[in-house]
Amino acid sequence: MEIEKISAITDALKGHGADYVEVRLEESYVSRILYRGQRVEEIGKTSSIGGNVRALVKGGWGFVSFNDITGLRDKVDLAIRQAKIVGNEDTKFSPVQPVTDTVITETKKDPIAMPLASKKQLLDEYNDIIMSTPKIQTSNIGYHDSRKKIIFANSEGACIEQNKIDLGLRLTAIAIADGEVQQLGLSLGSPGDFSAIEGLQQETKELAQRAVRLLSAPQARGGEYTVLLDPVLAGVFTHEAFGHLSEADHVYENPQLRDLMALGRKFGGKHLNIVDGAAVPGLRGSYKYDDEGVPASKTYLIQEGILESRLHSRETAAKMGEKITGNARAINYRYPPIVRMTNTYIEPMSASFEDMVSEIKEGIYVKDWYGGTTSMEMFTFSAAEAYMIRDGEIAEMLRPVTLSGNVFATLHNIDAIGNDLGMNQGGGCGKGGQSSLPVSNGSPHIRISKCLIGGGQ
Amino acid sequence: MEETLSRALKVAEQAEVFRVSSKSTPVHFEANRLKQVQTKESTSTSLRLVKGGKIGFAQANGFIESETLVSMALETCQFGTNAGFELPGHRAYPHVDILDTQTDKIAIDEMVDVGEKLIDSITKHTPDVLCQASVVKGIISVDIINSQGSQASYTKSFFELGLEGVVVKGDDMLFVGDSQSSCHPILDFKSLAEEIITQLELAKKNVPISTKLMPVIFTPLGVASTLITPIAAAFNGKIVLDGASPLKDKLGKPVFDKNLSLWDDAILSYQIASYPFDDEGMPGQRTSLIDCGVVSHFFYDLQTAALANTRSTGNGGRHGGLPTPSTTSLVIGKGNVPYRDMVRDIKEGLVIYMLMGAEQGNILNGDFSGNVLLGYKVEDGEITGRVKNTMVSGNVYQILNRLEAIGDDAKWIGGLLQTPYLYCPSLSVAAKAG
Structure with a gap:
């Protein structure tokens, strides 16, 4: 670790009248490449250096963020x-054992080390x-990679340096005919391995062809x-419809929501298990420590259909008298950490895809996503691809559809869970003005x- | 900045340095109580240069040696896109009032007081509502210099007051909310409180609604959450240039209702999106987009305008990268029908305040489909209650092609859009049974 920075932080954290103080210093380098149609739209690089101080006094928070990392003592004050x-x-x-540690991300094919030309x-x-x-x-293509170093220290003696690499790619094909515009996208990401986005030639070709087929597809x-x-x-459904509800900061100061989200409540059938875990x-x-210096964990949110636990920061865990989970995250130094998801998924069961389709007389097969959002009980999420199912067979392609519902009813209405868990690394999550945070989700x-x-009449 | 510019010009034909510094003080309330006081300071410097006709770009948040910034930008240059533009030289900018020196002087205690009074007035109406509120003051300074001799700066103040309330009863949740912003301090919370209390009052009862085509009134919030994003995209010069905008060959043609006008206005007094010049030194202006139903202009930055063989409309905005066509304040012209007359006109219909998920659909085509997060049923000319589990689907172009009426009163939404109520004669509504 950088001795100079550490000693500046340690000095700044000495002798103050607060219940708790933390300092975060951050350096990052980001490369971006954007395409629109035939032309490269933008290639750019951004370097950032900045930090923040967060203080807790008698249950109240003060927060200061800055780019000028000198004069830390004044910022603490x-x-x-x-x-x-x-x-x-x-x-x-909630109490946490203070940790001193340095975390380096190991990666197979480091995008930071690669020349721009090969990307x-x-x-x-x-x-x-x-x-x-x-x-x-x-077309629209957006690629980014980033390297980030975060030094975190608090008044309890924790001092953690974490180095993170993240990369993401989104490919979008836009088809037009007779004034109709249709688009399809593919999103991928990885905690630092460039090979995760290599070899997609076939997928890309199919993506473009499906976008064209949408032009003649009917609406549901x-x-x-x-x-x-x-x-x-x-x-996406797991993340949006249920995941956000399991974030304790939505619940801890809302007595009615606490009742609604009481641990032990039945949310679905015995086959339903939902997990979140940075570990x-x-x-x-994935990470080793969250942005409050709490070790990551793997948390069963729903186990055999029963609400088992929820995601916490140190404050929400203490206020609800529940176990800390290490889910306090900030997208960068400009924001205080808030309760966030990490890797969220439904665990696989035994049903095969063929069996699930064959039992549907009339239904819709929905794939991939445009996005999703939630207002606690109500959710909407959009499928990029949709097909009618008739008499147990996948039938004609439909225009993209939006699905919506009440989470409590919908989780109970999951009547079959497949055996083919897949994790989606292409998404990011936005909450409280903090977007986009690297997460993964799957099912x-x-x-x-x-x-x-939603659709026509 | 001068040092970076002169270093860049040793290796490049054109260069521009853009710096923005800001300081804001957000005061946050959670669960009806003061929760957090913040101070946020930031400075970023970006360098755009043109070498061998190609654009390079680098940005530094916080301190950086100018040598490093120049070498980062140079590295990107070799792969960069061809520059079609010449950076603007020195020119006259319009006078725009965007700084109220009183805003920065508002004490944190005063901000806390406004927030508490706002929350009090809401909880007095509905005791079991839980409010999340924020009161933010801030100041932002922008400086730009370039190789063509342009050197300009401005300072803008801003103030924001916003509240979101949630009422939970059993499995039923109600969300209400609104916000206001200005370059002036907003210490009078009453109009915001009234708006939110109206939303709560109308939602006292939940009522069922049928699945069918019916007339729909979009409130200003409803217009913002449903209609404006696809329309703003369609007028974006870059999307037009790509050929992805449905309006690409509609310039001068009547595409919208003949009573509908829309413009982008960067020079409105004390609006937080206003400026004397955009993020690449072009003068701010008012640009007509829809003039009485006719597509009149698209909005452009320098590079896109050059590629499209037209002029920049002073809409070059930066969002962490190169300038790109960006709206300032969008304004929809007022009509002549009072909102209450629209409601009176409806036998069975819907009033939409907030539509959730509308922006997830195929925005380019104008198709949308969303869940009514806050909306009310109209029966025989009266609002009878709130609807739930209801989805609305339609196409923005179809809606704006034939409006039954445009409201005679307009409202600002988030400092980015001013719009009247829009009354649509027929829209597809799908309700979940039971």
Whole structure:
């Protein structure tokens, strides 16, 4: 670790009148490559250096963020003064054994070490595949990689340096004919392994061809259907519909929601197990310590259909009297850590894809995603691809559909869970103005009865 | 900045240094109580240069040696896109009022007081509502210099007041909320409180709604959450240039309702999106996008305008990278029908405040489909209650092609859009049974 920075932080953390203070210093380097149609739109690099101080006094928080990392002592004082304006109760903050550690990310093919030219060569190839597909009007390609070093120290004696690498790629094909515009995208990511986005030539070609087929696809009739979700969309469903509800900061100061989300409540059938865990290795939401210096864990949110636990920061765990899970995360130094998901998924069961389809008389097979959002009980998420299912067979392609429902009813309506767990690394999560945070989510194929689909009459 | 520029010009034909510094003080309330006071300071410097006709770009948040910044930008240059533009030289900028020196002087205690009074007035109406609120003051300074001799700067103040409330009863949740922003301090919370209380009052009862085509009124919040994103994308010069905008060959043609007008206005007084010049030194202006139903202009930055063989409209905005066409304040022109007359006109219909997920669909095509997060049923000319488990689907172009009426009163949403109520004669509504 950098001795100079550490000693500056340690000095700044000495002798203060707060219940708790933490300092975070961060350095990052990001490369971006964007394409639109035939042309490279932008190649750019960003370097950042900055930090923050967070102070807790009598239950009230003060927070100071900055790019100028000198004068840390004054920044600590300001954060404490601000916390004092707020604080008027006893501080509740779950105890954690202070750790000293340095974490380096090991990666197979480090994107940071690669020359721009070889990254661009691969993207050129994907772009050419999309653009050479008949009836494709244009493409959008966005690639980024980032290296980040975070030094975290607090007034309890913790001092942790974490080095992280992240990369993401999104390919979008846009087809146009007779004034109709249709688009399809593919998102991938990795905690630092460039080979995760190599070898996608075939997928890219199929993506562009499907975008063209959408031009002549009919729209679904709105109403209730039995729907079969592929692992990508089911993962988004798990994240949006249930995951956000399990974040304790939504619940801990809301007595009605606490009742609604009481541990032990039945949420689904015995076959339903939902997990979140940064300790699950090798995924975009994986880490060793969260942004409060708490070791990562693997948490069963739902076990055999029963609400088992929820995701916590040190504050929410203390206020709810539950176990800390190490889920406090900040997208960067400009924000305080808040309760976030990491790698969230439905565990696989035994149903085969063929069996799940064959039992559907009329339904919709929905795949991949445009996005999703939730307002606690209500969720909506959009499938990028959809197909009618008739008499147990996948039938014609449909325009993209939006699924919506009430999470409590919908989790009970999951009537089959597949055996083919797939993790989606292409997404990012936004919450409280902090977007986009690297996460992963996943699921096997799942079947939901009585799901509301938006569409025509 | 000068040092970076002169270093860059040793190796490049054109260069521009853009710096933005800001300081903001957000005061956050959670669960009806003061929770956190923040101070956020940031500085970023970006360098755009053109070498061998190609664009290079690098940005530094916080300190960087100018030599390092120049070498980062140079590295990207060799793969960069061809520059079609010439950076603007010195020119006259419009005078735009965007700085109120009182804003930065508002004490944290005063901000806490406004937030507490706002929350009090909401909880007085509905005791079991839990409010998350924020009061933010801030100041932002922008400096730009380039190789063509342009050197300009401005300072802008901003203030934001916002509240989101949730009421949970059993498995039923109700979300309400609104926000206001200005370059002036907002210490009078009453109009915001009234708006949110109206939302709560109308939601006292849940009512069922049928699955069918029916008339729909979009409130200003409803317009913001449903209609504006696809429309803003379709007028974006870059999307037009790509050929991905449905409006690409519609310039000068009547595509929208003849009573509908929309413009982008960068020079409105004390609006937080206003500026005398954009993020590449082009003067801010008012640009008509829809003039009485006719597609009149698209909005551009320098590079896109050059590729499209037109002029920049002063809409070059930066979002962490190179400038790209970006809206400032979008304004939809007022009509002449009071909102209450629209409601009176409806036998069975829907009033939409917030649609969730509308922006997840095929935005380019104008198709949308979303869940009604906050909306009310109209029966025989009266609002009878709140609807739940209801989805609305449609196409933005179809809706804006034939409006039954445009409201005579307009409202600002988030400092980015000013819009009246829009009354759509027929839209597909799907309700979940039971």
